[in-house]
Amino acid sequence: MLNYVSTTGGGEAVDFETAILNGYASDGGLYVPEQLPKIDSAQLASWKGLSYKELAFEILSLFIPRTAVPAEDLKGLLAQAYADFYVEEIIPITKLASRKDTYIMELFHGPTISFKDIGMAFLVNLVDYFLAKRNEHLSLVVATTGDTGPAAAFYTAGKKHLDVWVLYPEGKITPEQERQITTLVASNVYPVSVANCTQGGDDLDAIIAKMYADPAFKAKLNISSVNSINWGRVMMQTVHYFYGYLQLVEEIGTPINIATPSGGFGNLGAGSLAREMGLPIQTFVAANNQNACLHRIFEEGIFSLEPIVSTPASAIDILIPMNFWRYLYFKLKGDTNAIKEYKQVFDTVGSVRFKREHHRILREGFSSYSVSDSETLAEMKQVFENEAYLLDPHAAVALQAAKNADRVDASLTTLCLATAHPAKFPEIVKEALTTEVLPEGATHFSIEKAAEACEKKLHCDLAYAQKALMAFMEENYTQKQS
Numbered sequence: 001m002l003n004y005v006s007t008t009g010g011g012e013a014v015d016f017e018t019a020i021l022n023g024y025a026s027d028g029g030l031y032v033p034e035q036l037p038k039i040d041s042a043q044l045a046s047w048k049g050l051s052y053k054e055l056a057f058e059i060l061s062l063f064i065p066r067t068a069v070p071a072e073d074l075k076g077l078l079a080q081a082y083a084d085f086y087v088e089e090i091i092p093i094t095k096l097a098s099r100k101d102t103y104i105m106e107l108f109h110g111p112t113i114s115f116k117d118i119g120m121a122f123l124v125n126l127v128d129y130f131l132a133k134r135n136e137h138l139s140l141v142v143a144t145t146g147d148t149g150p151a152a153a154f155y156t157a158g159k160k161h162l163d164v165w166v167l168y169p170e171g172k173i174t175p176e177q178e179r180q181i182t183t184l185v186a187s188n189v190y191p192v193s194v195a196n197c198t199q200g201g202d203d204l205d206a207i208i209a210k211m212y213a214d215p216a217f218k219a220k221l222n223i224s225s226v227n228s229i230n231w232g233r234v235m236m237q238t239v240h241y242f243y244g245y246l247q248l249v250e251e252i253g254t255p256i257n258i259a260t261p262s263g264g265f266g267n268l269g270a271g272s273l274a275r276e277m278g279l280p281i282q283t284f285v286a287a288n289n290q291n292a293c294l295h296r297i298f299e300e301g302i303f304s305l306e307p308i309v310s311t312p313a314s315a316i317d318i319l320i321p322m323n324f325w326r327y328l329y330f331k332l333k334g335d336t337n338a339i340k341e342y343k344q345v346f347d348t349v350g351s352v353r354f355k356r357e358h359h360r361i362l363r364e365g366f367s368s369y370s371v372s373d374s375e376t377l378a379e380m381k382q383v384f385e386n387e388a389y390l391l392d393p394h395a396a397v398a399l400q401a402a403k404n405a406d407r408v409d410a411s412l413t414t415l416c417l418a419t420a421h422p423a424k425f426p427e428i429v430k431e432a433l434t435t436e437v438l439p440e441g442a443t444h445f446s447i448e449k450a451a452e453a454c455e456k457k458l459h460c461d462l463a464y465a466q467k468a469l470m471a472f473m474e475e476n477y478t479q480k481q482s
């Protein structure tokens with residue numbers, strides 16, 4: 001049976017269910033499967049023509065033992081997870097007419113119109129499924145840069161075995177994203193607006209880390225996480241890379257390039273796992289905005305904390321690509337000592353330089369680019385003017401990076417991941433297109449509906465948020481028990 005171990009080598013190997021429910025490994029590392037399943041070209045070829053859900057069933061079956069989730073239940077969970085998507089194909093792919101061999105994979109047709117729905121849809125249903133079997137209850141605590149929060153709230157709403165506390169940095173997510181979190185009626189969703197987060201979502205991750213570090217609190221409230229470090233999200237996000245590849249190529253084995261707008265490296269990290277498993281991707285382009293942490297890692301071999309800046313692609317205003325450690329684990333063939341050392345240095349001084357040999361290995365098959373704000377806006381405008389296709393700012397970052405990154409074979413087909421619907425960013429769309437009137441395609445009925453609903457939220461200041469929130473959560477828990 002496939003067991004899960006920590007990227008930093010501590011603690012016991014655990015089974016799939018435990019890895020999903022725990023979120024973090026007991027030594028603070030991230031769970032990884034002991035071995036990655038390998039997929040050969042015959043198997044890949046046999047998957048051609050499968051729907052997204054059918055393909056997901058095949059790939060997840062490589063990671064999830066039938067003893068944990070029987071085949072019929074897995075099919076049921078997948079059907080339930082994607083029932084709320086707005087389009088039948090789940091993930092449509094369109095060709096950009098004005099750019100050579102360039103395709104857009106639209107990952108934003110879920111209920112909260114960002115790619116976070118893809119992983120969250122399955123993970124939250126899976127967690128609830130395990131909890132129902134055990135007759136247990138979990139409180140999820142998540143931080144968000146704008147899109148994880150709405151997805152976690154939507155999928156948790158009304159679940160019998162789950163609550164969710166959604167922490168978001170006041171003023172750093174769009175009003176549209178905020179209302180996706182605050183307008184749900186469900187009594188098991190607790191939106192928390194936190195003022196004065198100068199480091200954005202990273203400030204909130206720090207609060208959550210402190211909650212985890214308090215064993216009595218963690219045990220009493222039974223808290224866990226469905227942020228992008230959860231193996232369930234990463235595993236699910238490998239599927240759309242396989243799906244996109246199988247949709248695009250005629251002949252299995254043909255290499256393509258893929259560009260992904262990246263912050264926490266959960267999505268792109270999953271892509272690189274798909275490649276480790278056997279998917280023929282030539283180059284992955286890590287598309288950063290001005291917050292260029294990944295670009296510095298790939299180009300200079302330095303992982304360093306720099307001050308955060310606000311950009312039009314705000315969901316990737318992220319300083320710490322937490323999933324990078326997971327990527328490194330596979331690239332360094334499970335050298336947990338090296339990872340532990342790098343992580344310790346980074347956690348202590350806020351910066352670490354990778355050994356020359358490790359830098360060489362980790363940039364194999366990768367390129368990167370840091371896109372400026374004006375490039376992002378110009379790309380949105382150009383594609384809209386050329387072919388009346390409206391990109392959201394994150395997809396624009398991916399397209400720009402694919403065009404400008406070094407060491408990319410431009411003769412290959414390029415797949416760019418569009419991770420959010422532009423309706424989440426109406427002010428950016430207006431600025432990019434230099435118009436006061438939103439064009440068709442820049443709105444979405446779910447956003448319009450939320451604009452006219454009551455909001456509920458807790459509010460506190462970062463200075464006292466951790467203490468206040470822990471006290472509130474505990475009191476709330478005690479009241480619910482009695």
Ligand SMILES: *Cc1c(COP(=O)(O)O)cnc(C)c1O
Nearest residue numbers: 147263264265266267315419420
């Ligand atoms: C979260 C998010 C990303 C980045 O995904 P990571 O897995 O954190 O790298 C990109 N685009 C959008 C719109 C997002 O919400």
